[in-house]
Amino acid sequence: MSNSGLPADVDEIMDLIGSWVEMSGYLKWNEQAKIKADMMNVRHRWSSSRVSSETLRGKCQAxxxxxxxxxxxVEWLHAAQEGRQLSPHGSYRDFRFNQEPTP
Known part of the structure; x- marks a missing residue:
């Protein structure tokens, strides 16, 4: 776990997302699709036992x-943790971040 309170893999992913936001000034549609796809394709990475909404909210702000x-x-996180489907853009449907989930 890092100082953010998130598992290392999620913390790295969020730092990557932060670098994207820094470059463009906002979270673009394709970046949103990548987050949703990873939440769907690697559900265990985003499970409630690993990632709380409060901790993720703090990291998003940071x-x-x-x-x-x-x-x-945070809404996507809740949906993924509840087993609901997220609909990433078709070209990103199979996307997964490279970071391996840490125990």
Whole structure:
């Protein structure tokens, strides 16, 4: 676990997302699709036993997401943890971040 309170793999992913946001100033549609796809394709990475909404919210704010973007990401987390489907853009449907989930 890092200082953020997130597992190392999720923390790295969120740092990557933060670098994307820093470059463009916002969370673009394709970046949103990648997050949703990973939440669907690697559900165990985002399980409630590993990632709490409060901790993820704090990390989203720390990496520069605005309130609306943070709310979206946390809502996607809740949906994934509840077993609901997220609908990433078709070209990103099979996307997975390279970071291996840590125990």
């Amino acid at each position: 990496i520069g997401l605005v309130d609306d973007e943070t709310t979206k990401v």
